[in-house]
Amino acid sequence: MKSKYVMVKDEIKSWILQGKVSPHEKIGTENDIMEIFDVSRHTVRQAIGDLEKEGWIYRWQGKGTFCADQSKRSKSHSYKTIGVITTYISEYIFSSIIRGIESYLSSTDYMFILTSTNNNIEKEKKCIDSILARNVDAIIVEPTKSAIYNPNINYYLNMETNNIPYVMLNALYPQLQAPSLTMDEEQGGYIATEHLIQLGHKKIIGIFKADDLQGVNRMNGFIRAHRAHNVPIIPGLIISYNTEDPREKIQNEIIHLFNNHKYDITAIFSYNDAIALYIINFFRELNINVPEDVSVVGYDDSYLAEMSEVKLTSVIHPKRTMGLDAAKLIVDLIEGKQQGSQLQSVIYKPELVVRTSTATAKT
Amino acid sequence: MKSKYVMVKDEIKSWILQGKVSPHEKIGTENDIMEIFDVSRHTVRQAIGDLEKEGWIYRWQGKGTFCADQSKRSKSHSYKTIGVITTYISEYIFSSIIRGIESYLSSTDYMFILTSTNNNIEKEKKCIDSILARNVDAIIVEPTKSAIYNPNINYYLNMETNNIPYVMLNALYPQLQAPSLTMDEEQGGYIATEHLIQLGHKKIIGIFKADDLQGVNRMNGFIRAHRAHNVPIIPGLIISYNTEDPREKIQNEIIHLFNNHKYDITAIFSYNDAIALYIINFFRELNINVPEDVSVVGYDDSYLAEMSEVKLTSVIHPKRTMGLDAAKLIVDLIEGKQQGSQLQSVIYKPELVVRTSTATAKT
């Protein structure tokens, strides 16, 4: 004699197997099922609860009970684990992002495996291999060398066919249409540059990272701000560098520019706070004062910005929020609470914090 | 807010992970559990039911509820994975340690799951639970509130019986004899203080964290240096703080001490670089100059040390090396390349980097 809840369970399972309900179609409310089988709500919940644990259906408080996606079932996946691929672990931005990810995930049952690529495409490949081998439920990835063609695109396409959700942080591979969390870097470059122009600066050095999209976009904003305010762009004042370049290269180029345009250059827009502080540091040794002689704008609004005696004017990066949102989004994706069509990528709007590293241009 | 049945569930799970119940041992009847947690039978059954589905226990009608055999629990997953439990992810020291761990592990087939406790014992418990539930091969842990008795010791003892190796970073629980990687904090406190004394300072404020062993040991070194050089120790000049305390508390105490001993205090030894820079920052606002008016010594030799216009004299912490060595040691332990008897804990010897934040005492 089968018990009632087992009968209910078997019957609902057969609906699914017969295709009477399709994936993501509503099964019926608990009340419906109570009436259909003439049992109590508790019995229905016992049956439904079992089916959920076994992966046949999923429940959503306030909405209803739905047929699960069968293609996802029966995978011997590792228990609630998310892979995180960063470029640099130690970079100040990313440790904030990781903290955001961690603080959200710690409120769920998910944990994460952390890897870093050191912005190296070979290593990114190795990271993806290792992570996928562990059957993670999803991946959060900060693209490596996003400005350059990435030969690992196939991995990501393959994840899509295998229903492994992934989100991109900070940048995105243009070939992929994955959900992403980025900031409007172009606008960030724009407002930082505009701030300098409005202070009367006209000869502004821009320092940008050339091998990731963030750098390219910030540069575009830098250029647009010049155009918008009718300030001529001097190509020689744009300094590009790559991940592998030593910092001294930047120092040498700046000193070279200062020697050539000695009394002209009055401001610098730096790709990030670390470079900005590096510059302020060697300016100190050269007896160039910030902001009296040169104004400097950073990017990221890291805690470095307030560490020195000169407090950096900087563009705010939503570090922690970005990590939190990414974790939340990926968990929603895993648990089917977001449909493919709804995938709303987030673009954070930049803001500028004005501190003491910028001042009116000398006349 | 966790629901009751989840609390019951988590607690019973932790009994198993701590080894309070052995495989096939009876957990207790539903009635027992009802009394222990003061909940209804329904709630108990919900918790127990979940745990059964997840394979932690098995039930036998008429007999009771028993602990499942952990060794049989779906060993399939967690392929070559190490759990890492930190206190703070974002803290500058730990991101270097993590980088060290990552850079060694990336040369092997191991990966790591990262969690943080925020120096909170409850959260440490949760971290260990989650990590052990994923059948990791080993654990690297930075002890939480190491100066205070830690109720999670059972977990570590149970790991030993289950042959899960673990190493401790930065501090160790005195009750455990696990391999550990620490620095000689006492000596670090000693050389920093000695440096100040040799510069002629006699009234030195010492700021120490009270709830971890590193702080306690650094303070011991601070005291020993005074004794060794026949400088009287003024108890009122030692400032203790806890993880939860706001930084303003330190600021207020320092200002208070300065007002009371106005022309006496000439130096400060700070628990770490972050606090040291915080102090230098508010000194700047008060027009107290470092090192002319006060010398400041930090600890950790983080990159913060060179960020400001005043470069911090600081005790070197082997951050990255420590992470690397820990990763190497734990992999050796997993693969049996180290025998129990050989387990050589490492104690790093501190060194002092003298920069511009310290100078001869005013006379």
Add this chain to the structure above:
DNA sequence: CCGTATTTGTTCGTATGTATT
């Protein structure tokens, strides 16, 4: 072997909380 107490399994009822529409 029987009977009783114990322990888990099934089922119903009821109330309140929380998320979604």
Add this chain to the structure above:
DNA sequence: CAATACATACGAACAAATACG
């Protein structure tokens, strides 16, 4: 804001399996 649907929680009763004198 109200209605709907799932989530949590307490209580009660009876059934079925087991243990033990």
